[in-house]
């Protein structure tokens with residue numbers, strides 16, 4: 698749009714349906730190519746809600762307020778639909794509606810499995826690092842070298858944890 702305002706002649710019609718101006722609102726919510734995907738995923742009500750938003754920031758705010766599973770599904774849909782749009786733009790074959798819906802459900806399931814928000818029980822069971830006792834000196838090292846320059850030292854990183862021994866006389870304080 699900004700380029701067009703500068704006098705450069707561009708075809709700004711939707712690359713999927715070739716009918717209307719391709720802005721985000723059209724491409725993601727109104728295009729005849731994307732509507733069956735929202736319907737097939739049974740989230741048509743959310744499409745209608747997002748279509749009423751006033752600009753991209755409002756769309757993002759609405760998506761972020763959705764329940765976690767729905768939010769992940771919408772993100773998967775928008776991401777995959779943008780890929781489909783680009784395939785069309787490069788004359789590559791697109792997924793069928795059924796293939797697309799399968800991809801979104803699979804992506805959503807995978808993302809949910811790996812990015813579930815931490816529950817209270819999982820956070821309390823995570824072991825935490827603690828300082829070793831006073832009589833222990835702990836030295837961590839890490840290093841690497843290139844196979845072909847085995848004799849050359851590439852880098853080494855070391856960390857030292859040395860407990861501080863303190864003796865406090867009665868009547869004095871540690872500063």
Ligand SMILES: [Zn+2]
Pocket residue numbers: 711712713714715716717723724727728729730
């Ligand atoms: Zn379109």
